[in-house]
Amino acid sequence: NAGVIQTPRHKVTGKGQEATLWCEPISGHSAVFWYRQTIVQGLEFLTYFRNQAPIDDSGMPKERFSAQMPNQSHSTLKIQSTQPQDSAVYLCASSLGGGVSNERLFFGHGTKLSVL
Amino acid sequence: AQSVTQPDARVTVSEGASLQLRCKYSYSATPYLFWYVQYPRQGLQMLLKYYSGDPVVQGVNGFEAEFSKSDSSFHLRKASVHWSDSAVYFCAVSAATGNYKYVFGAGTRLKVIA
Numbered sequence: 104n105a106g107v108i109q110t111p112r113h114k115v116t117g118k119g120q121e122a123t124l125w126c127e128p129i130s131g132h133s134a135v136f137w138y139r140q141t142i143v144q145g146l147e148f149l150t151y152f153r154n155q156a157p158i159d160d161s162g163m164p165k166e167r168f169s170a171q172m173p174n175q176s177h178s179t180l181k182i183q184s185t186q187p188q189d190s191a192v193y194l195c196a197s198s199l200g201g202g203v204s205n206e207r208l209f210f211g212h213g214t215k216l217s218v219l
Numbered sequence: 220a221q222s223v224t225q226p227d228a229r230v231t232v233s234e235g236a237s238l239q240l241r242c243k244y245s246y247s248a249t250p251y252l253f254w255y256v257q258y259p260r261q262g263l264q265m266l267l268k269y270y271s272g273d274p275v276v277q278g279v280n281g282f283e284a285e286f287s288k289s290d291s292s293f294h295l296r297k298a299s300v301h302w303s304d305s306a307v308y309f310c311a312v313s314a315a316t317g318n319y320k321y322v323f324g325a326g327t328r329l330k331v332i333a
Contacts (some may be wrong), residue, residue: 105261106262134319134320136320138323144325145309145323145324145325145326146309146323146324146325146326148320148321148323151319151320153319158319159320161320187324194262194263197261207265207268208255208265208321209262210255210262210263210264210265211262212260212261213262214261219273
């Protein structure tokens with residue numbers, strides 16, 4: 104079991120460019136979560152999917168951010184027209200998603216996004 | 220909506236000393252509560268979780284946490300810290316029903332010194 108895989112580990116973009124971050128959840132896990140981690144804000148919830156369906160995207164900035172889960176094996180977080188304030192570590196996590204909320208989240212190592 | 224407050228951004232303790240990291244939560248019903256740890260250059264890992272029963276729950280590596288409904292707290296403790304415990308610790312809360320998103324606190328950075 105390779106755990107949750109996030110690619111790339113580091114991404115550098117210029118202001119205004121697009122960034123796509125990838126997450127491969129643990130096989131068999133049906134819930135996928137995205138978080139953003141910064142020194143100032145800590146761990147901010149962005150969005151999550153269960154069985155590929157979006158359940159809660161209340162943490163997603165309304166403009167420029169979008170997330171998808173086209174199949175069980177991966178999810179993407181896309182940021183259009185990146186801005187310096189988007190610089191952060193983006194974390195993906197998965198859980199079995201059996202319908203109970205006391206499940207353990209398994210986190211990837213994150214993608215560090217730097218917007219110049 | 221649930222929220223979590225970790226009032227101490229940084230804590231420094233001597234090796235062998237006892238530790239308490241504070242966590243206060245806000246949620247209208249009984250929540251699920253968690254502590255996660257992030258070691259340098261590693262992903263977050265769960266230390267322990269609590270929903271009901273004995274308010275003191277045991278976790279890995281000698282950590283324990285105590286739930287207090289009256290105080291809305293879930294403080295993490297360890298009797299004797301080791302230098303390898305240096306890490307960032309996050310408290311998290313999740314609803315028991317409905318929307319299962321996990322809300323994390325800002326984290327407490329623990330430094331263990333010799």
